Amino acid sequence: MWYNNILETIGNTPLVKLNTITKHVPGTILAKIETTNPGNSIKDRMAVKMIxxxxxxxxxxxxxTIIEGTSGNTGMGLAMAAIIKGYKCIFTTTDKQSKEKVDALRAFGADVIVCPTNVEPEDPRSYYSVSSRLEREVPNSWKPNQYDNLANSQAHYEQTGPEIWEQTEGKITHLVVGVxxxxxxxxxxxxxxxxxPDIQVWGIDxxxxxxxxxxxxxxxxxxEIYxxxxxxxxxxxxxxxxxxxVIxxxxxxxxxDAALMxxxxxxxxxIFVGNSAGAAIxxxxxxxDKLKPEDVVVVIxxxxxxxxxxxxxxxxxxxERGFLQDEKLTAKSILAKKESTEIVTLDAQKSVLEAINTIKSMNISQIPVTQQGMIVGKIAESDILSALLENPGLKSAPISEIMTATFPFVDLNTSIDKISSLINKENSAVLVEDETGKIEIITQYDIINAISG
Incomplete structure (x- = not known):
C-alpha cells in the first residue's frame, strides 16, 4: 500500500504510555504523539482542513497566496499543503520563536517576515497586523486566521477526538492540552x-x-499580559x-518549569518533543491531587x-535565563576556585614600549586595553612582535594603533564548555563581570585549575 501524497499520512498518531516522568501522578498517563505527522506537529491536521x-x-x-501569522507549526502544515496543492505562502512570525522554526518554513519555500513580540496585537508591527495588511495588498491572497477560523477546531472534532476515543476504547477520563x-x-x-460528559478537559496556560x-x-x-x-x-x-x-x-x-520538563x-x-509538551506535563x-488511580489521562x-x-x-x-542550575562548571564557579587578583589593564594611549615592559615585568602574554575605564581591545606579545618587525619605530606609538579585538565577554552562568570553545589562538582568555560589577579574567589555566580542583 502507498499514499498518493504526503498529506494523506496526516493523523492516526500513536498513543504512548508514560512510565517515568509521571510515576508520582495517579492513573494511566498516555501521550498522543503528534510528532509523527509529516510536518512533525498536530497543526498539520487543521492546516489542511482550513485550506x-x-x-x-x-x-x-x-x-x-496563503498569508498567515504563525509561530511555525501551522506554517509548516500550510506550506506542505501549499506545495501539493499549488499555492504560494507568506508567513509572519515573532522574534520569540526559535530560529529552527523559521528556517524550517523557509526550507518549504515560504517567505517569512519576523515581527516584534512585545507589541499589542493591534499594533501595526505585530505579526497579526502585518499578515492582515499583506492579505489586503497581495492579489489573489487568503489569510486562514487560525485563531478565529473554526475549521481549526473542526479538524480536531473530526480527527483527534475520535482517534483518542477509539485508542482508549472510551476509557479516557481526562484530556490535558496546552492552549x-x-x-x-x-x-x-x-x-x-x-x-x-464526565470527561474533564484541562487547559495548560x-x-x-x-x-x-x-x-x-x-x-x-x-x-495579566506580559x-x-x-x-x-x-x-x-x-x-x-x-x-x-468545553474547558x-x-x-x-x-x-x-515548562523548559526543564x-x-x-x-x-x-x-520522546523528543517541543516546549508545549513540557508545559502540559x-x-x-x-x-x-485531582486524579485517582483508575483515571486514564491523555496529554497532547x-x-x-x-x-x-x-x-x-x-x-x-x-x-542565561537562570533555568539551569546543575553540577557543570560555570564562569561563576571557575572564579570561585580562582585566587582573586586585580586584572592588569593598559590604557589605549600608553605606548607600545610601556606595553612591552608591562608584559615582561608581569610575566603575562596578553593584556586587556581600556579607554576611559572601558575595555576596548587587547594587546598580545605576538601583536607587538608583528608590528615591530614591520615598523621598528612603533615603539613610541600608542597601543591603540596595534591592539586587536577585545577578549570575549561571558556572563556568570556561562558553561565551561562554552568558555573553552571561546579560548583559542586569537583569545587566550575570556572576561566576565562578577556580581559586584568588577571585571575578572578567566584563562585556560584557570579552567584546568577548576577542573582538577
Whole structure:
C-alpha cells in the first residue's frame, strides 16, 4: 500500500504510555504523539482542513497566496499543503520563536517576515497586523486566521477526538492540552464530552497569558499580559477557537518549569518533543491531587524537539535565563576556585614600549586595553612582535594603533564548555563581570585549575 501524497499520512498518531516522568501522578498517563505527522506537529491536521474549507467556499483560488501569522507549526502544515496543492505562502512570525522554526518554513519555500513580540496585537508591527495588511495588498491572497477560523477546531472534532476515543476504547477520563489558538483542546474536547460528559478537559496556560483568569472570572485583564518565553501556548487576546464551555479548568505553568520538563520528557521517556509538551506535563503534575488511580489521562504532545535545539535543548540558553542550575562548571564557579587578583589593564594611549615592559615585568602574554575605564581591545606579545618587525619605530606609538579585538565577554552562568570553545589562538582568555560589577579574567589555566580542583 502507498499514499498518493504526503498529506494523506496526516493523523492516526500513536498513543504512548508514560512510565517515568509521571510515576508520582495517579492513573494511566498516555501521550498522543503528534510528532509523527509529516510536518512533525498536530497543526498539520487543521492546516489542511482550513485550506480545504477555503477551497470549497471559493476564498482560496487556484494559484493563490496563503498569508498567515504563525509561530511555525501551522506554517509548516500550510506550506506542505501549499506545495501539493499549488499555492504560494507568506508567513509572519515573532522574534520569540526559535530560529529552527523559521528556517524550517523557509526550507518549504515560504517567505517569512519576523515581527516584534512585545507589541499589542493591534499594533501595526505585530505579526497579526502585518499578515492582515499583506492579505489586503497581495492579489489573489487568503489569510486562514487560525485563531478565529473554526475549521481549526473542526479538524480536531473530526480527527483527534475520535482517534483518542477509539485508542482508549472510551476509557479516557481526562484530556490535558496546552492552549494557544484553542483549536486542539476545543475540537477534541467537544467530541469527547459528547461521548462522555464526565470527561474533564484541562487547559495548560502560561504566566503572561489571559486564559486562566478569563475562565475563572469572565474578566479580560490586560494587567495579566506580559512577555513570556514558553512557545505555542497562551495568548494576549481571546481567539474564537477557544471554547471556554468545553474547558473545565486552566492551570498556569512557569517558563522555567515548562523548559526543564521539556528536556525531562526526552531524557526520561525517550520522546523528543517541543516546549508545549513540557508545559502540559508540568501542568498535569501540578494537578495530580485531582486524579485517582483508575483515571486514564491523555496529554497532547504537540510538536517535535528539533524545533527547539537553540532554546530548551541548549544548556547555555537555559543558564542565561537562570533555568539551569546543575553540577557543570560555570564562569561563576571557575572564579570561585580562582585566587582573586586585580586584572592588569593598559590604557589605549600608553605606548607600545610601556606595553612591552608591562608584559615582561608581569610575566603575562596578553593584556586587556581600556579607554576611559572601558575595555576596548587587547594587546598580545605576538601583536607587538608583528608590528615591530614591520615598523621598528612603533615603539613610541600608542597601543591603540596595534591592539586587536577585545577578549570575549561571558556572563556568570556561562558553561565551561562554552568558555573553552571561546579560548583559542586569537583569545587566550575570556572576561566576565562578577556580581559586584568588577571585571575578572578567566584563562585556560584557570579552567584546568577548576577542573582538577
Amino acid at each position: 480545504e474549507e477555503a477551497e470549497k467556499s471559493g476564498k482560496l483560488k487556484p494559484g493563490g 494557544g489558538t484553542g483549536g486542539t483542546i476545543s475540537g477534541t474536547g467537544k467530541y469527547l464530552k459528547e461521548k462522555n 502560561t504566566y503572561g497569558s489571559v486564559f486562566k483568569k478569563y475562565k475563572e472570572t469572565g474578566i479580560f485583564d490586560k494587567d 512577555p513570556y518565553i514558553t512557545e505555542g501556548i497562551g495568548e494576549d487576546f481571546l481567539p474564537a477557537n477557544v471554547n471556554f464551555d 473545565d479548568l486552566f492551570e498556569k505553568v512557569t517558563d522555567k 521539556t528536556r525531562d520528557i526526552a531524557r526520561k521517556e525517550g 508540568g501542568g498535569l503534575i501540578q494537578l495530580k 504532545f504537540h510538536d517535535h524537539g528539533s524545533r527547539y535545539m537553540g532554546k530548551m535543548y541548549n544548556e547555555d540558553w537555559l543558564r
